[in-house]
Amino acid sequence: MSPDHSSDAAAHPFAPLVQTNAAVTESRAVRVTLVAATLLFLVTFLLLPLLIVFTQALAGGIHAYLAALRDHDTLAAIRLTLFTAALAVPLNTVFGIAAAWAIARFEFRGRNLLITLIDLPFSVSPVIAGLVYILIFGSRGWLGPWLSAHDISIVFAWPGIVLATAFVTFPFVARELIPLMQAQGLDEEYAALTLGAPGWRTFWHVTLPNIRWGLLYGVLLCNARAMGEFGAVSVVSGHIRGLTDTVPLQVEILYNDYHFVAAFAVASLLALLAFVTLGLKSFLEWRHGDELAALRGH
């Protein structure tokens, strides 16, 4: 990773990185084979899918690309996606901070169970995340008759989309903050309180600055998933064009209608979002890695 290594890399490609002691490295043939297998696998599974998004998006030229993005339904989908993320991400951020404060700062029974439960949505299929809300709020769900009597729409409307998105993005902020705050300990907050700072000021001036990079990291991943979620939202959306379609759903509709250029053009927006997310994530890991729980083996 250091500069002298990279200049070395140009001189001796496929050279072992850690050390050159012949006893603890492999023969050149083995090294080349393993690196070739690595490159083949990564090019096939990462680079080509990514390349195809942009080549297909631009297959009709830049004008067709821009026209696809200016489509009325696509713009409506972009607005709905931004709106959904603007509700789901802050909700889960507040939850993440509250959960981390309770778990990392206090001892109570069931603490480990709570930590396990927070991770639960990660092992639930996104389709099931949507299904559970249909079972409650759908026309034949438990609250369905009551809701329709009062003319309230939850599923097949934006509230359901926000709920399903909040479900699948639920753990991101909390699982970043809990190990981070546990590792930092509570000495600084204790000092602030001893010196007479009220609770909220202690949180605002002591806790928050200490966790800001971890918080940003969690919010970043939460947001990327919120804007890109497909399965869960697909179940509860009802696919009403221009009304309940998010950007990923718009990609599906365009693709199934054989509007491939438009589908990939809209998809390229989401791919760019992924790039920005990965770029910022790498930057945070490089610049503030010592403050991120994710890099400490949690």
Added chain:
Amino acid sequence: MNGKNTAGHSMQGHRKRQVLPGFGLSLGFALTYLSLLILIPLAGLFVHAAGLGIDGLWRTLVSPRVYAALRLSFGGALIAAAINAVSGSVVAWSFVRYRFPGKRLFQAMVDLPFALPTAVAGIALATLYAPNGWLGAPLARLGIKAAYSPLGVILAMTFIGLPFVVRTLEPVLEEAEKQREEAAATLGATRLQTITRIILPAVLPALLTGVALAFARAVGEYGSIIFIAGNIPGLSEIAPLLIMIRLEEFDYAGASAVAAAMLTIAFLLLLAINLLQSWNRRRSGSP
């Protein structure tokens, strides 16, 4: 590394914790939000499924179409996890031990399947492996039907599981002590013996954790699979899609039954992963 810290905690931690404010508020909000958003809706799912009774539940799950979908979701995920176990190990090993052109770029790209929305991955993979696609065409000439077949499902599952093995294995390989390998070599072990007897046992818990995570993700995956799968009932139809279809037929009980079966297995898996991770931490010696 934090021996001083822990000592301080055990002496004063408990008293300090009493002084900090906000316990009731933070825990109250966290539990309310968790219950309303996650726990109660999930419990509702099991209540719906239980409405079928044991008999009805069993009949639903062993009906040919449901059984085939569950078998494809779990079997395909198992194959994809096995592919990722091997190729993920090779990738992580190359990342940690060798230098090669483009390494930094690929290291940054490994997380792409996490970050790329599944619908985008889905249409990209479908186009790539379609009979006239960049990879689909050469495969078709070899007589291999990639897209719109169970193989397509496995390819998509491999894609989304890719980061898990690499990311769990990389830090463990980085921390592996070179001295133990040198000692083995000094004592006359061949390189292969060193790898299978020294390195593999050391990284095995991390490898299994990564594989289990990749498997769990692939079982429930929907977006990146449905475009490439072709969704032929009984052949290339995955369980999450079948839930979707049952819902569109307003068969809430049927959808709940499939979902409850998937969740039960997923929860057992989560339990296994947690046990693996604590085994992993115990072995690596960190708290």
